[in-house]
Amino acid sequence: MKIGYARVSTLIQNLDLQNDALLQAGCEKIYTDKISGTVSERPALTKVKEILRRGDTLLIWRLDRLGRSLKDLIDWMYYFEQEGIALKSLQENIDTSTATGKLIFHIFASMAEFEKNLIKERTMAGLSAARARGREGGRPKKMNNEKRNLAVRLYKEKQHSIDAICQMMGISKPTLYSYVKER
Missing domain, CATH: 1.10.10 (Arc Repressor Mutant, subunit A)
Known part of the structure; x- marks a missing residue:
């Protein structure tokens, strides 16, 4: 069975693009979450994990819809391998039912983690530079x-x-x- 999973980070974002792509790829069921990828406990993804069986395929629009951290993605891959479940990412054209797909998955997951760390480093450098100029970050205090x-x-x-x-x-x-x- 092909099961789809779609996720957006905020309530104002729209799932239509992901849902359309998953339907076109032949998903029989699609589960959705509106929650940050950094949150490991996602209700729809938990439901997907309960439903998936050996021989099933989980389809996602992009790897970052499944998880943002390399550790999280690798944990999912380990789980899928143990349970005999394949993962297909539509945008990255990854299919872990093949050896090449597994290799590509690990490369892309590493790149996603690398990108996240670069963004974090740039943000921290920007905050440091602002502090050096006497500016403080964050919201102003509500009370004196x-x-x-x-x-x-x-x-x-x-x-x-x-x-x-x-x-x-x-x-x-x-x-x-x-x-x-x-x-």
Whole structure:
């Protein structure tokens, strides 16, 4: 059986291109996720793993739809090999049911990891250069230092619930916890 998997990283992105290509490639079922590729637990992909059987083929539009890290992709390949499942990537024209396809998969996976690391290095270099010029990254703080200290003090005094503190200060729980962690 040919089973398709499509993924986009955000809710505003569209799956139509991937779905059309997977249908044209003969997929009997297609499962989709709208979640970042860096998240290893994806509901539709978990369902696909439950459904796939020996002799089946998983079709994806591109390798980066399955996973972003080399380790993640290699883990999937190992799983597919153990279970007798083939992987076909339509854009890279990879078919792991052949020896050449397995080799190409590993080369492409390495290149994808390399590209991700280059982007990370460039981003870090840019942030470093900005800091050297006195610029700080990140969003501006929602509250000034005095209000942040008050929120932390209320938290530590344990006289108000977390929800009450957040409501009084007009902040979310994660914001409160980040202020507590800073101090």
